[in-house]
Amino acid sequence: MSASNTSPRKAWKVNASIVAKRTSNPIRAIVDHIKVKPNANKSMISLALGDPTLFGNFKIHESCTEAVSKQLHSYKSNGYPPSTGYLEARQTVAEKFTIPEAPLTAQDVIVTSGCSGAIDMCIGVLCNEGDNILLPRPGFSLYQTVADSKGVEVRYYDLLPEHNWEMDLKQLESLIDDRTATVVMNNPSNPCGSVFRKQHLLDFLAVCERNHLPVIADEIYCDLVFSGNEFFPLASLTKTVPVLSVGGLAKKYLVPGWRLGWIFIHDRNNIFDAEVRDGLNSLSQLILGPNSLIQASLKDILHNTDPAFHTETCAQLEANAKLSTDILSKIPGLKVIVPQGAMYVMIAINVQEFKDITNDIVFTEKLLGEESVMCLPGSVFQCPNFIRIVFTSPPNILEEAYNRMAEFCARHHV
Ligand SMILES: Cc1ncc(COP(=O)(O)O)c(C=O)c1O
Known part of the structure; x- marks a missing residue:
């Protein structure tokens, strides 16, 4: 063994890695700087978190509880699952989501630790350090966090509010x-x-086809759409562009804490066969997918959840979306971009109409300080002078929050 010629260390100095230092969540970077305290005389209402379980008004279907309870008591699902997931879980997911236009078999499904785990693996398998990745603006901030962490350059393409947020x-x-x-x-x-x-x-897809660009389609909110709108899985509309679709139980089944996500490999022309399938397999070995109990429960969850449950969830979300649009669109200084699905609404703040509100962050801070209502400034989604509201709270709480917002806006309006 050759002796090291570096001098011995004389003191403790332990650095965080470069990867750790370049990993940051834009939401935390902005929200943690908000030092304003809520108004102690008003109850706190948070419209900031995309977690439908917070208030107990969105109830999960009993098939989910029963399925997990059954697995727990069977003592059969306590061991390590294979890295890409139990075959039965992959098969069940494939059977549930296969459609003639975008067929799936168990081999095309990897179960992951939440949809976040799926996003991390998909970006990880397609991008090298120094490559660039196109991300939506405004968009879910995890995409940037993962890309930055891996040394992948982020390039934002715009979504256009005046065209229902379609891609430019x-x-x-x-x-x-x-x-x-x-x-x-x-x-x-x-x-x-x-x-x-x-x-x-x-x-x-035509743009992707012309440029031979594979797509990561984040469809975690699949089917959560309101009347007059239809959800089309991206992969069902192409026979040529390879698509990695990501999703999971979190939103449609209202169990984000269960951390069950998936990747669908849609690849009609075997473009991913050369390397990407193996690459995903390798990446799945870093951390063993989701919890064995939830994986083993998937069959019952997906088979036994009454379709009416999803219809009711959508109806409840749509009613809250309507209530939000009706009240907020009457507030001078705000412009609501009417939501068509999911659980969010973006609202433009016309800063010229306010005396002392210069941007979305000031709006958010003052609203919190004066009215104890918390929403996220659009800047965390790379979209200044907008705010995002999550409308999953019970209607009476939404109404209370919006009435306070109306008073707040009236006070600050020119
Ligand atoms: C667009 C989008 N993708 C992915 C996720 C992450 O999902 P999960 O909680 O399953 O990791 C979220 C969560 O809010 C999301 O909004």
């Missing part, structure tokens, strides 16, 4: 170069609450 496809295409590894699209959208038209998705 011209601008998107202008960002592509030979280091562009993939594009992330999200439909229905967090934070926009938008649902893309079929023709828009076809136009997007």
Whole structure:
């Protein structure tokens, strides 16, 4: 063994890695700087967290509870599952989500630790350090966090509020170069609450086709759409563009804490066969997917949840969306972009109409300080002068929050 010629260490100095230092969540970076305290005389109402379980008004279906309870008491699902998930879980998911236009078998499904785990693996398998990735603006902030962490350059393409937040496809295409590894699209959208038209998705796919660009389609809010809108899985609209679709139980089944997500490998022309399937397999070995009990419960969850449960969830969300739009669109200084699905609404703040509100962060801080209402400033989604509201709270709480917002806006209006 050759002796090291470096001098011995004389003191403790333990640095965090470069990867750790370049990993940061834009939401925390902005929200943690809000030092304003809520108004102690008013009850706190948070419209900031995309977690439908917070108030107990969105109830999970009993099939979910029963399925997990059954597995727990069977003592059969306490061991390590395979890294890509139990075969039965992958099979069940494939059977549930396969459609003739976008067929799936168990081999095309990987179960992951939440949809977040799926996003991490998909970006990880397609992008090298120094490549670039196209992300939506406004968009879910985890995409940037993962890309930054892996040393992947982020290029934002715009979503256009005046066109129901559709993608600016011209601008998107202008960002592509030979280091562009993939594009992330999200439909229905967090934070926009938008649902893309079929023709828009076809136009997007045409751009990807022309540029030989594989897609990561984040469809975690699949089917959470309101009347007059329809959800089209991206992969069902192409026979040529390879698509990794990500999703999970979190939103549609209202169990975000169960951390059960998935990747669907849609690849009609075996483009991913050369390396990407193996790559995903390798990445799945870093951390063993979701909890064995939830994986083993998937069959019962997916088979036994009454379709009426999803219809009712959508109806409840739609009623809250309508209530939100009705009240908020009457407040001078605010402009609501009417949501079409998911659980979010983006509201433009017309800062010129306010005496002392110069941007979305000031709006958020003052609203919290004066009215104890918390929402997220659009800046955390790269979209200044908007705020995002999560409308999953019970209607009476939403009404209370919006009435306080109306008073707040009236006080600050010119
Ligand atoms: C668009 C989008 N993708 C992915 C996720 C992450 O889902 P999960 O909680 O299953 O990790 C979320 C969570 O809010 C989301 O809004």
